[in-house]
Amino acid sequence: MSTRIPNKGRFLNRAAPVSFSFNGRTYGGYQGDTLASALLANDLMLVGRSFKYHRPRGIVASGAEEPNALVNLGQGARFEPNQRTTTTELFEGLTARSQNHWPSLEFDVGAVNGLFSRFFSAGFYYKTFMFPRWAWKHLFEPVIRQSAGLGQVPDPDLKDADTYEHFHAFCDVLVIGGGVAGLQSALAAGEAGARVILLEQTAHWGGRAPVDGVEINGKPAEIWINNAVECLENMANVTIVRRCMGAGVYDHGYALGYERLSDHDPTVKGPRHRLWRIRAAQIIAATGAIERPLAFAGNDIPGVMLASAVRDYLENWGVMVGQRTVIVTNNDDAYRTALALKRAGGAVPAVLDARNHVTSPLAEEVRALGIPVLEGRAIARVKGGKRVRGVGVCLQNSAGAAQEEIKCDCIAMSGGWSPVVHLWSHCGGKLLWDAAQSCFRPDPSRPPLGADGKGFVKTAGAASGEFDTNSTLQDADKAGKNAVKEVGITPTGKSAPKAPQPEQAPLQPVWIMPDKATVDLRMKMWLDYQNDVKVTDVQLAAKEGYESVEHTKRYTTLGMATDQGKLSNINGLAVLSDALGRPVPQVGTTTFRPPYTPISFGAIAGEARGDIFQPLKTTPMQVWHEENGADWEPVGQWRRPYCYRRSGETRDLAVIREVKATRSGIGLLDASTLGKIMVRGPDAGRFLDMLYTNMMSSLKPGRCRYGLMCSENGFLMDDGVVARLDETTFLCHTTTGGADRIHAHMEEWLQTEWWDWQVYTANLTEQFAQIGVVGPKARAVLEKLGGLDVGRDALPFMAWREGVLAGFDVRLYRISFSGELSYEIAVPAGQGRALWDLIWDAGQEFGITPYGTEALHVMRAEKGFIMIGDETDGTVIPQDLGLNWAISRKKPDYIGKRAQQRSFMQNPARWKLVGLETPDGSVLPDGAYALAEGTNENGQRAMQGRVTSTYYSPTLGRGIALGLVLHGPDRMGEELEFGLLDQSTRIARIVDPVFYDKDGEKQNV
Amino acid sequence: MKRYSAFAVFREGLRYQAGWERAWRSPDPKPAYDVVIVGAGGHGLATAYYLGRNFGITNVAVLEKGWLGGGNTGRNTTIIRSNYLQDPSAAIYEKARSLYETMSQDLNMNVMFSPRGVMMLAQTEHEKRGYLRTAHANAYQGVKTEFITPDRVRKLCPIINIDGPRYPVLGALWQERGGTARHDAVAWAYARACSNMGIDIIQQCEVTAVRRENGRVRGVETSKGTIDCAKLALIVAGHSGVLAEMAGFRLPIESVALQALVSEPIKPCMDVVVMANTVHGYMSQSDKGEMVIGGGADGFNNYTQRGSFHHIEETVRALVETFPMISRLKMLRQWGGIVDMTGDRSPILSKTPLTGCYVNCGWGTGGFKSIPGSGWAMAELVANDAPGPLAAAFGLERFREGRFIDESVAAGVAH
């Protein structure tokens, strides 16, 4: 029977009772409880089911290492599976449900797996379920998936009700862990004047010291801790954060803190989690140590707990887990649990110590209280099903024949302690095997290396393998002082506080109990409680040749559960080492990877969700578009109107209307997203001659020229109109998606290849709004606005002028991507909307119609103009597109020229641009390929071309397409067969790619 | 080798698993082999297996500096698909996919190939056109894919947010016969089958030099001594450049870190693999219940098997946006591997300037799905000293000729 007792429970506020529900029933606890301590206080020993065998599971630990007690927490939009009860602080109204069982926790059908566990050994699934072949997907896998998994699935229709945020922080010394070691390291660094951040994952400072009854500087630890915290709080150069776990250490001093702001109290306003992205010159991992379980038969039955956890629940939360607690250990530390329980009024029928002669002061103290210490003893097996009822006791040096039985309802076990080396190891810190303490600890001579090639992580206290308080404080003080020295700060002369150093008897490594246990016992000794990995599983893996620790882990799933092996890894690899007959250090550990304990995806994603998922670029006319029915299309980080839909209008109809209005009257286009890059300097012309395939240096000021840009690999990467502003200045237009990329491309060549050329560039894309006024009535509208002479002679096709239009200073380009009479007007971005509105008003009498990207595409395709990304895909060269006219033959070099000389680029069999028309006027499907005769060597159908763009042309009243076809331009009039998705075919005739106004008369009026 | 079967599992259960044998032998190296393969990852082991099975060449050693399957074979997100755009890619990946379908039976070990379907979301008009093109290409490459509507996407994967404010789902390229497999088991199954044919798999054996004579390969120096061979195949993703340097040539390859992560396990909620290339993330659910997540690669050379956290952040952000329900799930573990990126992001299966030396590398982020096809084609190349049709297009000479196999139009960043 697990009960709450008076006079204990340092974390409890007994004046503040709290009610919560577990599996639908309401229980009581206190403020300061964790969900785990509250469950135990209510005698709820069975709290979950294991992964594979659905075995009953109880709470085994008291902190982040807990493998068993995971629950479905909360409801609705605040539901969260797999929440650790041991790190969940209790709050009023908390609701939790246990996991991985059906129909109920008490009666779980899945537990039948346990009955067959002798057949379900490690990796058994690799050896069966192979026949019949269909059965894996349709029968076995669904059953396995359903029975595996742990937590319940959140409701996919609900959006997380909470928000998350990121912090960026910088410091000289980041101390992770707020136990006495972390506090002392932070003090040593802070007092020296370093910028310090100290993180503690729980709500409480001081770690285990107060539980263990330690004295520091002659006073109870708690007094020193409170004083240390107060000192740190008062230092301006120190930031201390509770409920913030050091989640990971990454290269060059990057570390993650995971702060849980409102998990303990949902009424707290603001974000739920905060991810601290910290850059630290030095990191001190003062992360403590974790007690190891012992492997004995039945060590997974609820009521078997870590000795330290039993002590924690007693001291911190006033919970006496067992009325009769048997202690089983291989070291002195567990005796503290015996003492604490006895002094609090509990019964301790025996301490079973695997060691043969134990005479340490702690053992004597225990004996003095009348607790029998049985030496050289082991647990033969645990009695009980859903909770412990007793233990059979045998000799450690035996095969497990029980000599006596002791009735008990709790077993407190200790197999020794393992330093928490995760943060040391994340970024490459190496470990050494400490034979005396049977643990891996950091090897200070092989730390993780920072940007300067020197170590940037230190450990302090128990994380270094220093387990008594005095050594811990000395080690932590040294770590703090050394860390500040590394950043060039002189440490103070203060010495570390002192604590008594009690004499302890050495630990005896015990990896299975008893050490000659029969297979019957070994197959009931759990190593990984959550994943149901037992001693026999690891032994089987070794026998089958899965000798590497990584193979064993992956074959047995040891350490792959949500606790990532915090309790199981060392025990597992010791069993493996024994099975292989190789020493533990030679077997090695698996890799420690971040995060230390799981962190929410919400916290990782941070604020960037929904509308601010990615930055959104907006043009000055964005609001106007929204108000006028824009149907958006994402283009890079912009959104452009695909079309403007009138009420009741489909997308297709809107596009048709927009094209017709533009071709017959006047259309209005927001072209502001087009890239605008200014290139200036005495060598600007020379530079652009290298950048474009055509000659730009010969362009006259006042004129525009269409240009092509290739990559050094020869492929067409961008196109656009270049305007020469003056002798030394060009303005290069790029595609919408290309602006940043092309600007970077220019800078790369200028800075890294032709750095002696006198040129500079500026990306002016967002400095200017650009408005396309397009169609036969364009001139009339501009004339109505008044200003610049926009007549044919004053501003001929492919010319530009600067001047005043409708009172605005504008740059006016006479260029056309539609084939119509067309002007593009550039004004400073801040004036874009005002000019747009004026044009809109002036155009009303002419029937001015805004058009979107799709109408733009249709009109360019009608004219046979290529579109980067449609006609090109990174594998197309300008020569493929009939653009030889835009490739200068006079220039000795341009970017991509050498590449285009390679054999495959010169191959006459490259597919070339043509127009395509179906006999019935239907629209060819997007992406269809033109079939050729036969198949290739791999049995794939031979092809001779493909559709690159295909549209319904409102102007021509039928489908038109552009495509790349083998010898296409030489095959005018020939019919091709295009293969459709359903294997049917569609005929199309090869035609000239210019479908509309072949002579270009309309744009040149 | 004792066969694996339900009966064997039952029998061994009754006798405390006493009768199981080693899955593969652990021999010392012989002084000489017909073929030495460097790298006991999936590709190296599959090459060895098909050398034995298809060509009867079993005097083969597979050398591994660490533990077999310990490189990218054991670090990937286990996706198998063949919906590639270009003919040569579609051919080799489809060969691989079809071999995966029968792998458990062929190798007598359950690799848990799960043809649950792979969908690649189209989230821009441009991406939609790209996938429509791939669907058309696939229809005539013998790869069964289709372009599906947003409604169908939602039916197949109800946890997707179809109407995301920034990138609504416009459809998806769907390959019903794509899926996942248990990555470690693939390496183990090949290793077991190879060992059974008499092929030596030598772990903890690092190659330190390639021995050459008159422009021909003679053998290798290793941490376990000198080993002679007539033919040498370098199949060491992540370290191809290092081995090539030993063999005296350079490759069009840069090695970069690629990361992945898993969530804590939950009950089944996602029956398909989803890739969202516009936002750079992909996700599936393992049989254990973990959400398995991958994203983009780092852009700089790196051999540490650790990547930069901002890529994790970017990927998770993309997936929280695509699958809002994962917001309250938690990242359990993140890790990294080293991938070879070639000049055109397609693999290299090729003869090399050193006679008798062959390379198989450059699978980039797409290595796992190709393992059986890659092994099949590589075995053919090594056995015949000439590529067969599957490998023909993937020779090194393509970089000189300008004949690239560029999947970027359809594949985006992710595999």
Next chain:
Amino acid sequence: MLILECPYCGVKADETELHPGGEAHLKRFGPESSDEEFEAYLFERKNRKGVHFERWRHVYGCGKWFHAARATDTLEVFGTYSAQTNAPPDDLIKKIKQKRPDFGGYE
């Protein structure tokens, strides 16, 4: 998560401010070059496990390209220097040799 010091603006830049640009000191081959030269220039890479010379751009900063000498096996950064040079500076080579005696020079 690298930090590289931009040699132009002196900022210790976080990796997220930077854009990687691949191997450093490639010599450009143009229209007069052979197929082999051009292929080597465009594609063949040293890709060393160890000391590596590479290009970066401080793209969300001063916008300048620069060079870095960095170890690809430990991520140690030996130094950064101007983009406007065809070879690493001598003192940097010396510094690297001191730290890594087996370093055979940047060729």
